[in-house]
C-alpha cells in the first residue's frame with residue numbers, strides 16, 4: 075500500500091517527466107557540482123552515440139549511470155576521461171570550463187576511470203599495470219638516474235589488492251594469467267591509488283564473484299567517505315540502490331532523467347531505462 | 353621478466369653449447385681461444401644493431417633501415433674525419449646522424465601513422481641511395497689511427513669492440529628493465545590504446561625507440577668502418593635480417609609485450625657461431641645464407657606458434673565477452 079502511495083506521489087510531483095538535460099538540481103547552485111557536462115554530442119561517422127547529453131556530479135556523491143546497451147554511457151565517461159574528443163558541448167570542473175584533449179590531461183584534473191574493457195596490458199604484471207604512466211623511481215637515485223623503485227610499487231600494489239580481498243600468489247606474473255575478477259581488481263586498484271577527486275567506474279563489478287563484488291561496493295563507499303565524487307555505470311539495479319545517491323538515465327544518447335534514488339522503486343527505474351518513461 | 357624468459361634463455365644457452373660441441377667434434381680448429389674470440393668479434397656488429405632492434409620489436413615495430421643507416425653514418429664519420437675533424441667529433445657526428453635518421457623513421461611512424469615496415473623499408477631505400485650518390489659508389493679509405501684502434505685495439509686480452517658491444521647490451525638491458533621508458537615501450541607494444549589511456553606518451557616513446565635503433569646502427573657503423581679501415585655505401589647490407597632473427601630467437605615477440613636483451617645476445621651469438629662453424633667445416637658461404645634464412649624462418653614460426661596462438665585466444669575470449 076505504502077509503495078503505491080509513494081509511486082503515486084512521485085508521479086504526480088512530475089519527477090518522471092523527461093527533462094532532456096535540464097533538471098531541477100541545476101538551480102540549486104553550481105558550486106557543489108564537481109563535474110558538469112552540458113549538451114554533449116558525439117558521432118561515430120553516421121552513428122549518433124550522444125545527442126545533447128548532460129550530466130552533473132555533486133561533491134562527494136555516488137551517481138549511478140544507467141541505461142540500455144548502446145545507450146552511450148561508456149562514451150559519455152570516455153569523453154570525460156579524455157579518450158574521445160566531443161563533437162560539441164561543454165565540460166565544467168568545479169564551475170570552470172575545461173578542455174580535455176587527452177587522458178593525460180583528464181588525469182591531471184584529478185579524474186580516474188575504470189574502463190569497461192579494464193584496459194590492462196596483458197603482458198605486464200599487476201604493479202606495472204597499476205603504476206603505468208606514473209612510475210615511482212628511487213628517491214635517492216632520482217636525480218642521478220631514474221631507476222624504478224620496483225619493490226615499493228610491488229608492495230603497495232599487493233597491499234591495495236589485499237584490501238579488496240585479492241591475494242595474488244605471483245605479483246610478478248603477467249595479468250593475462252589472472253582471472254577476470256582479479257583483473258578487474260587490478261583495474262580498480264589502479265584508479266584509487268592516487269586519491270583522485272573524481273572516479274569514473276564503468277561496470278566495475280561485471281566479472282566479479284559475490285564476495286569480491288561486496289568488497290568493491292564497500293570500497294566505493296569508502297572512497298566516497300574520503301571525499302571522492304564517483305560516477306558508476308551499472309546494469310545491476312540492486313547494486314545501484316546499494317551504493318548510489320542519485321541516478322542518471324541515458325537512452326539513445328540523451329540523458330532523460332536524473333534524480334535521487336531515495337524512495338524510488340527499481341521497477342520504475344527499469345521502465346525508464348528501457349521504455350523511456352515511467 | 354618471468355620464469356618463462358629464464359626457461360627460454362636456458363634453452364638458447366643449451367642450444368649454443370650443443371652447437372659448440374658439435375662443431376668442435378667436426379673440426380679441431382673450432383674450440384680454440386683464437387676462434388672463440390673470432391666469433392665474438394664477428395658478432396659485435398649484429399649484437400649492437402640487434403639490441404636496438406629489440407626495443408623496436410618490443411613496441412610491435414620493425415626497422416628495415418638499420419643497414420642503410422649504418423652505411424650512411426659510417427660514410428659521414430669517415431668523410432668528416434678525412435676533412436680534418438678529430439676522431440671524437442667524427443664519431444659524435446656519425447652517431448648523431450644515425451639518431452637523426454632513426455628519429456625520421458619514428459616521426460613517420462608515430463605522426464603519420466604509417467606501418468613501421470613500410471616507413472623503414474622506404475627510408476632504407478632512400479638512405480642507401482643517398483649513400484651511393486654522395487660517395488659516387490666509391491669507398492672512402494684510410495681512417496686516422498686513433499679511430500682504427502677501435503677496430504683492432506684491445507683492453508688487456510679483450511678486443512675494444514667486444515667491450516663496446518657489451519656496453520650496448522648492458523645499456524639496452526638497463527633501459528628495458530629499470531626505467532620508465534622501458535616499461536612504457538613494453539606497454540606500447542602490448543596495446544597502444546591502453547598505454548594512451550594510462551597517460552603514456554605513446555608517440556614520444558615510439559620516436560625515441562626508432563632514434564635509439566638508428567643510434568645503435570651508427571655505433572655498429574663505427575665498428576665496421578674501424579675494422580675495415582673503409583667506409584662504403586654497401587656496408588651493412590642485409591644486417592636487418594640477422595638482427596631480427598637474433599631478436600625473435602631471443603624471445604622478444606612480434607606480438608609485443610615481452611622484451612629480452614639477454615635473449616637477443618644469445619640469439620646473435622647462436623647466429624655468429626653457426627656462421628663461424630659452417631665456415632670452419634668448409635661449407636660454402638652460399639649454403640650459410642641458406643642456413644641463416646632457415647633459422648630465421650624457424651624462429652619467426654616458433655614465435656607465431658607460441659605467442660600468436662595466445663593472442664588469438666585472447667581476442668576470441670574478448671569477443672565472446674562482448675568487449
Ligand SMILES: Nc1ncnc2c1ncn2[C@@H]1O[C@H](COP(=O)(O)OP(=O)(O)OP(=O)(O)O)[C@@H](O)[C@H]1O
Nearest residue numbers: 118121122123141142143144145146147148149150
Ligand atoms: N569507437 C567506436 N566506434 C564506433 N561506434 C562506437 C564506438 N564506441 C561506441 N560506439 C557506438 O556508440 C553507441 C554508444 O556506445 P556505448 O559504448 O557508449 O554504450 P553503453 O551505454 O556503454 O553500452 P553498454 O551498456 O553495452 O556498455 C553504440 O551504438 C556503439 O555502437
Ligand SMILES: [Mg+2]
Nearest residue numbers: 147148190276
Ligand atoms: Mg558501456
